[in-house]
Amino acid sequence: MFHTKARAGAVTAITVAVALLATGCAAATPGGGDAGGDGDANLAITFVPKNLGNAYFDTSDAGGEEAIKEFGGTYDEQAPATGSPDGQVSFINTLTQQGVGGLAVSANDPTAICDALNEARDAGVKVVTFDSDTDAECRDIFINQATAEGIAKIQVDLITEQIGDAGQIAILSATANATNQNLWIDLMKEELEANHPDVELVEVVYGDDDDQTSFDKTAALLQTYPELKGIVSPTTVGIAAAARYLSTSEFKGKVALTGLGTPNQMRDYIEDETVTAFALWNPADLGYLAAYAAKALIEGDITGAEGDEFEAGKLGSFTVGENGTVLLGDPYTFNADNIADFNF
Amino acid sequence: MAEPRTYKDYSRPLWRRVLLTREMAVIAALVLVWIWAYTQVPYFAAPITLTYLLLDIAPILLMALPMTLIIITGEIDLSVASVVGLSSVLLGTLHQGGMPIELAAIIAIVVGALAGALNGFLITVVGLPSLAVTIGSLALYRGLAVGLLGTTAVTDFTAAWKDFAKSKLFGTPIPTIILIFVILAVAFAVLLHFTPFGRGVYAIGLSPEAARFSGVNVERTKFILFVLSGAVAALAGIYFTLRFGSARGDNATGMELGVIAAVLLGGVSIFGGRGGLHGVIAAVILIGALSSALRLASVTSDVINIITGALLIASVVSTSVLAWVRRKRIRPGGRKTGSLAAAKG
Numbered sequence: 001m002f003h004t005k006a007r008a009g010a011v012t013a014i015t016v017a018v019a020l021l022a023t024g025c026a027a028a029t030p031g032g033g034d035a036g037g038d039g040d041a042n043l044a045i046t047f048v049p050k051n052l053g054n055a056y057f058d059t060s061d062a063g064g065e066e067a068i069k070e071f072g073g074t075y076d077e078q079a080p081a082t083g084s085p086d087g088q089v090s091f092i093n094t095l096t097q098q099g100v101g102g103l104a105v106s107a108n109d110p111t112a113i114c115d116a117l118n119e120a121r122d123a124g125v126k127v128v129t130f131d132s133d134t135d136a137e138c139r140d141i142f143i144n145q146a147t148a149e150g151i152a153k154i155q156v157d158l159i160t161e162q163i164g165d166a167g168q169i170a171i172l173s174a175t176a177n178a179t180n181q182n183l184w185i186d187l188m189k190e191e192l193e194a195n196h197p198d199v200e201l202v203e204v205v206y207g208d209d210d211d212q213t214s215f216d217k218t219a220a221l222l223q224t225y226p227e228l229k230g231i232v233s234p235t236t237v238g239i240a241a242a243a244r245y246l247s248t249s250e251f252k253g254k255v256a257l258t259g260l261g262t263p264n265q266m267r268d269y270i271e272d273e274t275v276t277a278f279a280l281w282n283p284a285d286l287g288y289l290a291a292y293a294a295k296a297l298i299e300g301d302i303t304g305a306e307g308d309e310f311e312a313g314k315l316g317s318f319t320v321g322e323n324g325t326v327l328l329g330d331p332y333t334f335n336a337d338n339i340a341d342f343n344f
Numbered sequence: 345m346a347e348p349r350t351y352k353d354y355s356r357p358l359w360r361r362v363l364l365t366r367e368m369a370v371i372a373a374l375v376l377v378w379i380w381a382y383t384q385v386p387y388f389a390a391p392i393t394l395t396y397l398l399l400d401i402a403p404i405l406l407m408a409l410p411m412t413l414i415i416i417t418g419e420i421d422l423s424v425a426s427v428v429g430l431s432s433v434l435l436g437t438l439h440q441g442g443m444p445i446e447l448a449a450i451i452a453i454v455v456g457a458l459a460g461a462l463n464g465f466l467i468t469v470v471g472l473p474s475l476a477v478t479i480g481s482l483a484l485y486r487g488l489a490v491g492l493l494g495t496t497a498v499t500d501f502t503a504a505w506k507d508f509a510k511s512k513l514f515g516t517p518i519p520t521i522i523l524i525f526v527i528l529a530v531a532f533a534v535l536l537h538f539t540p541f542g543r544g545v546y547a548i549g550l551s552p553e554a555a556r557f558s559g560v561n562v563e564r565t566k567f568i569l570f571v572l573s574g575a576v577a578a579l580a581g582i583y584f585t586l587r588f589g590s591a592r593g594d595n596a597t598g599m600e601l602g603v604i605a606a607v608l609l610g611g612v613s614i615f616g617g618r619g620g621l622h623g624v625i626a627a628v629i630l631i632g633a634l635s636s637a638l639r640l641a642s643v644t645s646d647v648i649n650i651i652t653g654a655l656l657i658a659s660v661v662s663t664s665v666l667a668w669v670r671r672k673r674i675r676p677g678g679r680k681t682g683s684l685a686a687a688k689g
Contacts, residue, residue, distance in 0.1 A: 052644065052645055052646055053646070076642065077644075078639070078642070078644065078645070079645060080645050081645045081646050081649055082597075082598065084594075084597065084598075085588060085590065085592075086400075086584070086588060086595075086596070087645070089588065090396070090400055090635075090636075090639065091639060091645070093396045094396075094636070094639040094640055097387045097390060097392060097393065097396075097640065098386070098387060098640065098642075109497065109588070109590050109592065110497075110499075111497060111499040111588070111589055111590045112497075112588035112589065112590035112592075113588075114589065115506070115510070115588075115589065
């Protein structure tokens with residue numbers, strides 16, 4: 001009995017000794033600030049999208065990588081496998097410890113990642129949000145993809161151009177109480193009234209952001225209004241469903257369709273000429289601008305205050321607006337000429 | 345069989361029984377991973393790493409305690425992460441409605457216990473399998489949580505409570521929540537290893553019929569465990585909410601799998617009857633430390649998932665292989681005798 005106890009004790013002692021030994025030779029903990037760029041500026045910028053394996057963020061982060069290569073920084077991308085705020089916090093904490101120079105974050109929750117971002121900022125990390133903002137006090141700059149006015153105007157421009165600026169149009173929206181869509185629709189009505197007197201908006205119908213409902217509502221619209229010349233769908237679900245209906249119907253090529261869509265959903269309908277053009281922002285430009293904003297913050301050119309100006313490579317010069325927000329610009333128009341360049 | 349074998353012929357020496365167990369293997373793996381990360385991974389040695397690590401794994405540590413006992417009885421509770429979400433939403437909505445956070449927290453824990461009691465009722469009184477019941481309540485409780493708050497979040501928690509959730513013990517890197525965990529862990533360890541109730545838990549896992557004939561109240565034991573599981577999950581939900589300052593219906597979605605994975609890695613048999621809390625706690629820390637170290641080594645999250653998943657499978661496979669080797673060694677002829685195989689299980 002004594003013998004076995006002694007043996008167990010010996011094993012424990014060895015374990016403890018090894019642990020103590022390990023304590024004495026901890027891995028070197030390099031300080032931040034030497035990860036990229038020349039001079040003092042730490043141009044190690046890490047993109048933290050909502051999750052990995054998301055084509056939209058693959059595109060935006062590729063834009064960021066392109067920008068970072070241009071100005072000689074170090075690009076990295078870290079995110080949870082699923083879009084959870086707590087997963088994002090773990091990565092933000094890790095990156096803070098590693099002493100990156102800047103973070104470009106698309107927030108899974110505006111509040112939950114706030115403390116982690118502020119800890120990063122306290123440690124000297126510059127924080128840019130893009131696509132999805134946090135509370136304004138948790139980041140230096142937010143890159144806004146588009147304004148409501150811009151989104152409304154481009155859709156009116158596209159549809160009026162496609163129908164020759166005269167005739168009946170209808171809107172296929174998301175749900176009746178969808179905040180964004182209702183705001184855009186109101187702005188579209190104003191724009192139509194002000195600048196397109198010959199275009200008549202006959203009805204706004206709601207597809208509830210459901211594929212089948214949107215499909216059925218499209219069919220109903222075309223039956224109800226035989227003179228209809230165009231449909232605008234300011235929701236990615238609606239435009240894809242309407243395009244699917246049109247592409248196999250007698251109205252293909254006769255009734256124009258545009259709105260907000262993603263290239264991957266709309267590719268087939270652009271190719272078969274059901275749709276000639278639709279809008280959204282360009283995620284690659286969004287990431288590109290976020291990277292340049294991070295660079296300007298890191299190098300101390302700007303602080304994120306209203307009126308600050310900075311250069312963003314091929315996109316030109318940008319000015320920081322209210323609440324530290326930078327606007328990417330007008331939405332981007334996708335058509336047969338450029339859709340092959342996008343995969344999201 | 346010329347002469348009957350004695351117990352001594354079958355049993356291994358004490359040191360082998362203590363050290364060569366599944367639990368000790370997990371603890372050894374934890375020590376090895378820790379030494380590797382401490383010496384090889386930049387920043388892992390910083391005290392703040394330990395703080396972040398413990399803050400991250402605290403909800404899983406908490407939920408793993410009752411889950412260990414439940415799985416030892418041969419049952420399972422898949423609804424724990426949904427109870428976290430429900431408790432988070434309750435805390436948020438009650439607090440938003442003007443209730444002091446202490447009272448809201450108590451109500452959330454009571455509702456968590458009730459959620460566990462509903463599971464327990466369906467399993468022990470109605471007699472449904474826990475897998476089916478808790479798959480249902482996983483959806484039900486998550487649905488209630490998301491339904492109550494929709495896609496909005498409650499975030500107006502006072503800074504004092506949010507700071508408390510992240511506070512550390514007397515200047516150490518150990519978060520306060522770990523003290524709460526240690527108190528609960530001691531309570532669960534005493535319950536499992538030093539009370540008739542705990543022996544009943546093992547007995548039920550080995551054979552519910554035999555346990556019943558030996559005087560164990562199988563239904564009552566299971567019912568209590570599910571109530572405890574619900575209450576502890578609700579506590580984890582309160583911590584989770586305050587740590588992130590955000591009450592959302594989808595908080596901790598999918599975390600039940602992390603809890604169950606750790607319990608199984610920690611040496612608890614999914615078929616019930618064997619396992620211990622020390623192995624489970626080591627397993628939670630092992631998975632957490634490995635993830636933390638890999639993140640610090642700039643490994644991406646999908647690769648981290650692959651590595652931890654492979655670790656789990658390897659650990660389960662190794663148990664089977666070891667059991668097979670042991671059977672071979674005990675009976676070199678390889679001829680199985682039913683009673684021995686059952687006893688060694």
